Amino acid sequence: MEAETGALPTKDDFSGWYNEILWRAEIMDVRYPVKGLYVWFPHGFAIRKRAYQILRDLMDRDHQETMFPLLVPENEFMKEAAHIKGFENEVYWVTHGGKNELDVPLALRPTSETAIYPMYALWIRSHADLPLKLYQIVNTFRYETKHTRPLIRLREITSFKEAHTVHVTWDEAERQVEEAIELYRTFYRRLCVPVIVSRRPEWDKFPGADYTIAVDTIMPDGKTLQIGTVHLLGDHFSKTYNITFEGADGEQHYAYQTCYGISERSIAALISVHGDDKGLVLPPDVAPVEVVIVPIIVGKRRDEVLSAAAALEDDLRAAGFAVKMDARDLRPGAKYYYWEMRGAVLRVEIGPRDIDANTVVIVTRSGEKHTIDRRGVVEGIGSILAQFREEIYGRAERSMADQIRIVGTVADAAEAVKTGVAVVHWCGSKECADAVEEAVDASILGSDIRSEHIPDSTGPCIVCGGSGKSAMVARTY
Amino acid sequence: MEAETGALPTKDDFSGWYNEILWRAEIMDVRYPVKGLYVWFPHGFAIRKRAYQILRDLMDRDHQETMFPLLVPENEFMKEAAHIKGFENEVYWVTHGGKNELDVPLALRPTSETAIYPMYALWIRSHADLPLKLYQIVNTFRYETKHTRPLIRLREITSFKEAHTVHVTWDEAERQVEEAIELYRTFYRRLCVPVIVSRRPEWDKFPGADYTIAVDTIMPDGKTLQIGTVHLLGDHFSKTYNITFEGADGEQHYAYQTCYGISERSIAALISVHGDDKGLVLPPDVAPVEVVIVPIIVGKRRDEVLSAAAALEDDLRAAGFAVKMDARDLRPGAKYYYWEMRGAVLRVEIGPRDIDANTVVIVTRSGEKHTIDRRGVVEGIGSILAQFREEIYGRAERSMADQIRIVGTVADAAEAVKTGVAVVHWCGSKECADAVEEAVDASILGSDIRSEHIPDSTGPCIVCGGSGKSAMVARTY
Incomplete structure (x- = not known):
């Protein structure tokens, strides 16, 4: 499969x-x-x-x-x-x-x-x-x-x-x-x-x-x-x-x-x-795997690494994280690729050096690396997941804000809907909506908008010039 | 509704x-x-x-x-x-x-x-x-x-x-x-x-x-x-x-x-x-309401009773029980009837006397009454629920055992299937199965039976007398 x-x-x-x-x-x-x-x-x-x-x-x-x-x-x-x-x-x-x-x-x-x-x-x-x-x-x-x-x-x-x-x-x-x-x-x-x-x-x-x-x-x-x-x-x-x-x-x-x-x-x-070019990026609350543990097996310390990884898995599961140990016989790189594609939020690599230093190396799905003390791993992972949640929400918010253009002309609306949503003033009539739709190849989506990125204001209708209110124009799925 | x-x-x-x-x-x-x-x-x-x-x-x-x-x-x-x-x-x-x-x-x-x-x-x-x-x-x-x-x-x-x-x-x-x-x-x-x-x-x-x-x-x-x-x-x-x-x-x-x-x-x-003649009887693991709290309101101590009931509800919910407080304006008897019908496992009555005595009176769906100390209520309820679980399983097991009859003749099988399952010896042939079904107005249900109430033995087929094995005969849904 x-x-x-x-x-x-x-x-x-x-x-x-x-x-x-x-x-x-x-x-x-x-x-x-x-x-x-x-x-x-x-x-x-x-x-x-x-x-x-x-x-x-x-x-x-x-x-x-x-x-x-x-x-x-x-x-x-x-x-x-x-x-x-x-x-x-x-x-x-x-x-x-x-x-x-x-x-x-x-x-x-x-x-x-x-x-x-x-x-x-x-x-x-x-x-x-x-x-x-x-x-x-x-x-x-x-x-x-x-x-x-x-x-x-x-x-x-x-x-x-x-x-x-x-x-x-x-x-x-x-x-x-x-x-x-x-x-x-x-x-x-x-x-x-x-x-x-x-x-x-x-x-x-x-x-x-x-x-x-x-x-x-x-x-x-x-x-x-x-x-x-x-x-x-x-x-x-x-x-x-x-x-x-x-x-x-x-x-x-x-x-x-x-x-x-x-x-x-x-x-x-x-x-x-x-999602990004490497695959899924999932908020921790819905990721089937919040933490994937990849044991880094080097020669003769194999058993020691596997048992340290298993102990870590137990601790994280007991703390309520969705955790998975990937002990498959594959190169670490292949595992990283596999779990990045599937949206595992954090990857924990555990090898002989980590055992010796009593630390855990955590790499987030965004590529950020954290080294934390083994004894504080539950709190550490909790806080990294919380940061990650805010990070991806913030990124999504900014990206959405960038896709919204407040425009004053039909020509600008036509340009704006190529990459996102145009916000116009519209009088509310079907006639003017049809005119907009014909000119910009997109539809009037809605008015009475509630979004911090879109002021809900009044102004002249972009088509007839009559009294209008903010409305979104967009191509829709 | x-x-x-x-x-x-x-x-x-x-x-x-x-x-x-x-x-x-x-x-x-x-x-x-x-x-x-x-x-x-x-x-x-x-x-x-x-x-x-x-x-x-x-x-x-x-x-x-x-x-x-x-x-x-x-x-x-x-x-x-x-x-x-x-x-x-x-x-x-x-x-x-x-x-x-x-x-x-x-x-x-x-x-x-x-x-x-x-x-x-x-x-x-x-x-x-x-x-x-x-x-x-x-x-x-x-x-x-x-x-x-x-x-x-x-x-x-x-x-x-x-x-x-x-x-x-x-x-x-x-x-x-x-x-x-x-x-x-x-x-x-x-x-x-x-x-x-x-x-x-x-x-x-x-x-x-x-x-x-x-x-x-x-x-x-x-x-x-x-x-x-x-x-x-x-x-x-x-x-x-x-x-x-x-x-x-x-x-x-x-x-x-x-x-x-x-x-x-x-x-x-x-x-x-x-279930019984009063309504549902549910194992705690599936009961939507494991514990219903019925405040017994007497005149001027109304607020005190309600707040004691609410505190108890909070404690039980925090402990993970499916708990419901019924503060409706109905006689206690009407509430008892209502919750018995719906299979609430335990009913906790809480009134001024309980508050004074710092006790809680618990009545199980089977009608057993327990008075326990308010401070030990979480452990007490946990143990009463566990007992209840075993009690209803035991009752169901005994009742099933009573419905099984090991019989040696077709006439006895015909009698047994009126109230339960007849266990017969059967040779495995369709012919003999058809003969049994015609005679007893019930079907051969299965052989290779695994049940502590039914020995899986061999013996002469109840119809042809040939070599047979234990089989169940029953009326089926």
Whole structure:
């Protein structure tokens, strides 16, 4: 199962780099015999597992995990007209069981509103049942006709975390939207991935939502990747699925709802934002291997080195680090290459000289070398990992800031979107958005921007000159 | 979302009891509008989450977790003739994407051999790549035409843990079968569920396997529930999917394989084996609430009681217990009923008298009362939980032993299977098995039995009088 050796394409060729790193760092195998479906290699899945554990822990603070069926009967699926319209060309249909045609075709959920909300209608009776905050982590399906891409544009989204909340008032639902945004910010901060939060234009919102707030990051090629969305659904779905509750006033009311999701695009962002020409660079919190121990075996002190390495491994494991000893019969250089590709955060080399000096030599994935006392190794490694986390977050932040240009003309916007995001003033009309998109070959991504790198200001619309607000223009994945 | 109150059917009416407890203890909701698909309530999912964490931890010792696509193209699915024959009437087919008919119909995996093994053929090159031991926890699908039942007979199995291993020799694969059996035994020991291991008759083995070893438990109504299977696949699939490796001899060889699975039937077993007429009884390791604290509020010492309860909650949480304080405005009796139904292992009542005496009163789910010193509460609870674990395992073991009858005649077997498992001698022939099944309205379940309650002996076949071995006869789920 070992991937090929040799140099990666440089990150300047992002698309080539991305495809190669998925293979060489053993994230995904693209050779599964159906377009748009991919296989998680164990190493990729180990990253996913750690990242989603962080997400689960954050959700579990005040949500409950649950699980609804994949298959949605056609009649339930077809109830919500605006929602259907958004998905009708993208839904996979199960029509046969064995050799029998089914009486009612079953949709593979593209997202679970139509599976969950009929049950919410049964579960919710009184205001005392609210707020209700549930989530699930499941596979969802889209019959993508566009170019598919591992982790980014998929026919089976294997790792969709979707939350569905129900509230007494619209205002309470809106507060939940804000809480969800904060939760997603916290999640991405743990992944050291900088994000920009903004409000999607009307025509880009979730089918059936009052509004959609999106979380984006900027990929190395300057395109944005939407890595989280939060939707205020209002009472649109509750009216369709009859989700009502008895209020404190004794009357029946329609409930207000939100939903919000994150998928394995979070892993795509993680890989793309931090990786370099040597392979993966992973934040310690998600790296399957935080510390790899490479024994440097020199002639007759072999056993002594191996037992010192094993003792170190035990100490580090007991301290809670994700540690791995690589005692394979390979040259140290080959091991360095192997673990750099796979994003091991720290490499500890241990040889006779280290044993004699009672020290440990640590090399970070960035190439920094530290020599620390063997007795203080747990604290030392803890502090080097903490530094590393801040270092890669800082680098990602600076890199994102460099990709953002505040511009005043359409021509400058056209130039800016070649390498990143253009920030313009825009009046909010579809007409002016269409004009921008035509001129710069990129879309209006969102307004009401929340980012320390982007002032949310007012000014004349870049197209019509009317009163405008800050908006992002970008090429998107 | 609160379930109804009132008494459960007694466990003598097991089917009625099972259906009611799923609802009242908030395990599964059966009202999803497709037959055979059910919704996990949060409380049920919390049990599933803890149980599957135990399973994952056991698997992760020497397997790697991965994830393969749900959809299997028809041509790959149809390659393995014996395998197809076993599943062809049970497979759901996706035929449409949006409004387009697909070129190649896609099967929803009933199990993942046909999705995984084409990839194994690409991954495995050399004996150095072996053994390969991967697993995944996924949803799988069966178009069940029989009566469906939550957690037991499903159209969507939401929680299928399937492992697929590859080996250099048949013997090594057989050793893996033994390791898998041990792993499953360990898992069920943690769930305090007693099991019987046996070899399935030829005609009941997994389609395409050399042989199948099954793990069964006996349900309260005397029927057996298969809660794990381990298959030695030999080189049957490797020949179909061309899984070969270069041996130490430089030649290409077909690999030998095993696969083994556990589903949410493990949760059905857990609930059914331990539950009583008051509701769930859960082993501490999987109980979402190990300790519920019920403050006993008496008049003016309300704040004092609540703060003592909160301090206790903090101490227990810090010690790693799954603890919950129930400060709802309900009578204590209503809370006791509520938590007994949901399987909270221990109830701690804390009132003014306890504060004055600096003691804590603990009532176990079995109704045993312990008064312990407040200062020793963490150790005290740890030891009561450990006792409880052994107590419910012991009870379940004794109850299973009582359900097994070693019999010498067909008439006695017919009587024994009304309340449990009959152990007979059987010659191994299909003819005699058919004769037994017809006479006793139950099936030959397996031979080569491994259970301390069942001697694996030889004797005359209960039907033909020829040379026979111990075999179980049972009604099965």
